[in-house]
Amino acid sequence: MTATNAIVIGGGIHGCCTALHLALRGMRPIVLEKNTVGRHASGVNAGGVRQLMRHAAEVPLSMAAMDRWERLDDLLGPKLAKDCEFIGGIGQIGIAASEAEMDWCQTRVAEMRSLGHAFEEVIDAKELRRLVPGAADICRGGIISRRDGHANPFRTTQSFRLRAEQLGVRIMERTRVTGLEQGDGGWTVMTDSGVLRSDIVVNCGGAWAWQVAAMIGEHFPSTHFASTLMVTSRMPHFIDPVVIGIDRVLSFKQTEAGTVVIGGGILGDPDLNAETADTVADRMVVSAQTVYDFFPILRRATIVRSWAGLEALMPDVIPVIGPSQVARNLWHAFGFSGHGFQLGPIVGSVIADLVADGQSAIPIAAFSPARFSAATGTPR
Amino acid sequence: MTVARTNCELAIVGGGPAGLAAAALAAELGVETVLFDEQPTPGGQVYRNIEANSRRHDALRDILGGDYAKGLALAERFRRSGAGYEPLTAIWQVSAGGKLGVSQNGKAYLTKAGRVILATGAMERPFPIPGWTLPGVMGAGAAQTLMKASGIVPDRPTIIAGSGPLTYLVAFQLLTAGAPLHGIIDTSEKGLFETGLAALPLLSSFAGDLLKGLSWIVALGKARVPFFRGRNLAAEGVSRLEAVSFDSGGRRHRLPASLLLVHEGVVPNNQITASLRCRHVWDVGQTAWHPQTDKWGATSTELIAVAGDGAGIAGARSAVHRGRLAALDAACRLGRISRTERDERALPERRAVQRENRFRAFLNSAYHPTEAVRWLADDTIACRCEEVTAGELRALISEGFTDINQLKSFSRCGMGQCQGRMCAGTVARLMSDSLKSDIESVGYYRLRLPIKPLPVAQLAELGNADRDSRPLLPVVEGDPSQRI
Numbered sequence: 001m002t003a004t005n006a007i008v009i010g011g012g013i014h015g016c017c018t019a020l021h022l023a024l025r026g027m028r029p030i031v032l033e034k035n036t037v038g039r040h041a042s043g044v045n046a047g048g049v050r051q052l053m054r055h056a057a058e059v060p061l062s063m064a065a066m067d068r069w070e071r072l073d074d075l076l077g078p079k080l081a082k083d084c085e086f087i088g089g090i091g092q093i094g095i096a097a098s099e100a101e102m103d104w105c106q107t108r109v110a111e112m113r114s115l116g117h118a119f120e121e122v123i124d125a126k127e128l129r130r131l132v133p134g135a136a137d138i139c140r141g142g143i144i145s146r147r148d149g150h151a152n153p154f155r156t157t158q159s160f161r162l163r164a165e166q167l168g169v170r171i172m173e174r175t176r177v178t179g180l181e182q183g184d185g186g187w188t189v190m191t192d193s194g195v196l197r198s199d200i201v202v203n204c205g206g207a208w209a210w211q212v213a214a215m216i217g218e219h220f221p222s223t224h225f226a227s228t229l230m231v232t233s234r235m236p237h238f239i240d241p242v243v244i245g246i247d248r249v250l251s252f253k254q255t256e257a258g259t260v261v262i263g264g265g266i267l268g269d270p271d272l273n274a275e276t277a278d279t280v281a282d283r284m285v286v287s288a289q290t291v292y293d294f295f296p297i298l299r300r301a302t303i304v305r306s307w308a309g310l311e312a313l314m315p316d317v318i319p320v321i322g323p324s325q326v327a328r329n330l331w332h333a334f335g336f337s338g339h340g341f342q343l344g345p346i347v348g349s350v351i352a353d354l355v356a357d358g359q360s361a362i363p364i365a366a367f368s369p370a371r372f373s374a375a376t377g378t379p380r
Numbered sequence: 381m382t383v384a385r386t387n388c389e390l391a392i393v394g395g396g397p398a399g400l401a402a403a404a405l406a407a408e409l410g411v412e413t414v415l416f417d418e419q420p421t422p423g424g425q426v427y428r429n430i431e432a433n434s435r436r437h438d439a440l441r442d443i444l445g446g447d448y449a450k451g452l453a454l455a456e457r458f459r460r461s462g463a464g465y466e467p468l469t470a471i472w473q474v475s476a477g478g479k480l481g482v483s484q485n486g487k488a489y490l491t492k493a494g495r496v497i498l499a500t501g502a503m504e505r506p507f508p509i510p511g512w513t514l515p516g517v518m519g520a521g522a523a524q525t526l527m528k529a530s531g532i533v534p535d536r537p538t539i540i541a542g543s544g545p546l547t548y549l550v551a552f553q554l555l556t557a558g559a560p561l562h563g564i565i566d567t568s569e570k571g572l573f574e575t576g577l578a579a580l581p582l583l584s585s586f587a588g589d590l591l592k593g594l595s596w597i598v599a600l601g602k603a604r605v606p607f608f609r610g611r612n613l614a615a616e617g618v619s620r621l622e623a624v625s626f627d628s629g630g631r632r633h634r635l636p637a638s639l640l641l642v643h644e645g646v647v648p649n650n651q652i653t654a655s656l657r658c659r660h661v662w663d664v665g666q667t668a669w670h671p672q673t674d675k676w677g678a679t680s681t682e683l684i685a686v687a688g689d690g691a692g693i694a695g696a697r698s699a700v701h702r703g704r705l706a707a708l709d710a711a712c713r714l715g716r717i718s719r720t721e722r723d724e725r726a727l728p729e730r731r732a733v734q735r736e737n738r739f740r741a742f743l744n745s746a747y748h749p750t751e752a753v754r755w756l757a758d759d760t761i762a763c764r765c766e767e768v769t770a771g772e773l774r775a776l777i778s779e780g781f782t783d784i785n786q787l788k789s790f791s792r793c794g795m796g797q798c799q800g801r802m803c804a805g806t807v808a809r810l811m812s813d814s815l816k817s818d819i820e821s822v823g824y825y826r827l828r829l830p831i832k833p834l835p836v837a838q839l840a841e842l843g844n845a846d847r848d849s850r851p852l853l854p855v856v857e858g859d860p861s862q863r864i
Contacts, residue, residue, distance in 0.1 A: 038789070173782070231795075281845065285840065285845050
């Protein structure tokens, strides 16, 4: 039987990053991935690296993550860091197309300042046009976080995976966890390709994490959804910042390749058991309309692909990060609810801190699994 | 058409022999049928522009020949059948529930069908050789299409390379039409003599076909078109094709040319069935994927059938009968005819399909693709849209990728304008070679709508969309700070 001191369930960006940081602390983790690394939300998200318009509870974590994004070289080395295709400092902008949205931007910035965060600013129509020359007249201004940017999600996840492997992490793909038992000697982890033993377990199972938790009798009100993206054929470079809608459905960026990736919460039809999702044309219309309204240059563009990734969704739309409430030596990091990619470089380091030191310097109380204690222990 | 069709009983995608035969028979049996096709007139690729060309009285009509002329009866029967017809129309999605995404006259709409027959036919097998992306290299079938559709004949030094009957047919047609044909390079494994021997058992049933093939070769010989049996082709040139080089008779040859027409057979056009996640099988004889179908053409997806070459290559004559079989099954499922009637009417169609299959088995063994499926040199481009070379893909495979979609996500192969049509087979084969694994375990690109590129403007104004399909999660509505 394979025995190790740490097993990470789930080969997404959080699973790979967690294994990487546990390895940095001298452990020899094994990552168990039922499919292939980065197959779901980590590999197929929009790649936004965004502090803008985040839930207040996530801001400290998000700011710490941004520091890591800006120093990927330190963690990954120059080659793997370059592969992430991270571009920061180009800004993410929430575009306001109505007076009500402009008012909301003012209120939001004031609230964030009262909490001590100054990274968001309101911008007027003139500044918006300076940053985004192609914006249509209906765009009145908006809210910006200038440090933000984007990265290539699949490549980033692979870089974390390869760095983890360099540090001695073993990644077992196409290996599905089927059961978890805790005994005096630690955890017994049953998989469809054999049984493993481990001192600790970290659950980074994404859309399937609640199933892992249920194996130890810990129940979360977690559901799943499929966020859809559509992408155009290559176009001449016309925009640097990432733009998102405020009341309107939109998330929009031009990649290094010149393609334009359009998303922002369009729902696909998820199939948790088949581990895939279909995209639904009916629901893509609203996003296309917003793009059409905001960026006249894109009216001639053609959509060549669409895709959808499966992701966990918590009722309060913020993740679960912390120790299990029903078992020792098991930690959770899941439920990122569609905006976990930017947190990718930090969450694994927080988990490693929790495992090794029992605490994290970054405030994470809001993400405690205990907040769902009412649901804990009751069957779904 | 000015008003979008909101629904129909039977939708047929593709107006080639299978689609025309299926639509005509279904409509004759009383099924409310609509045929959607990208071309302006019926015929598909094989009978492209058949109605107009049949009215010609010039040399082109003779050049295109008697087999081509047979398409007219199919088109006429379709026109008389009462089936609905939507030409110049692209289908950019087919959902498992029978919802079709339609694009026509610069507008897109959705239409709901009770059953769908996909008659999307075949495409020329992509032919990845060094230099194949240079301007001046194209498919022999594409050149033939240009001749049928617009009477366009090459006027620059032309070389034809490949294997299979179409190579010789196109060579013969171009020669007759006066094109400057500077060489034929036959890449098939077997020589003409061996092929002839293999064909002998078929002589009684297919004498016409075999003699026709022979007559093309005789005519090309008479015209003294240089003929080579060649391997390891390369297209050479700086910004466009300048010469074709190849191995023949133990040495390397180099022929100057402005146009290289290549052909290594055709493969099923299976983008729609792949996007539906219908079960597919790898056909070893044809070295291609095709959807798994029953004897009526029904796929593993309840409402969807495939007729004609899209379900596995068997040729235009077979496609007509396969189209009718799918139509009979549709009419039965839609309550127009009984099972007994369906089965009785199917007998002659099935016999005809079986007859054609014998000829196809001969063609498969005589003209197994060799050049198009040979080991790719590392600097040969596998994905032409994104310019990904075989070497880049092999490097990634050696880093640990075991699934074709990982290669796609990392290298962008299959992400371009052709939506993976040109490289899916090549990349799967390359991966299966490198990993020494079964090509079926390597899999196919995950495909989703749009199956044909769709303008943003058309999607923004999509007609007949289900407006209750809310795009947002309920929890994030009304609070932008909880944006997913």
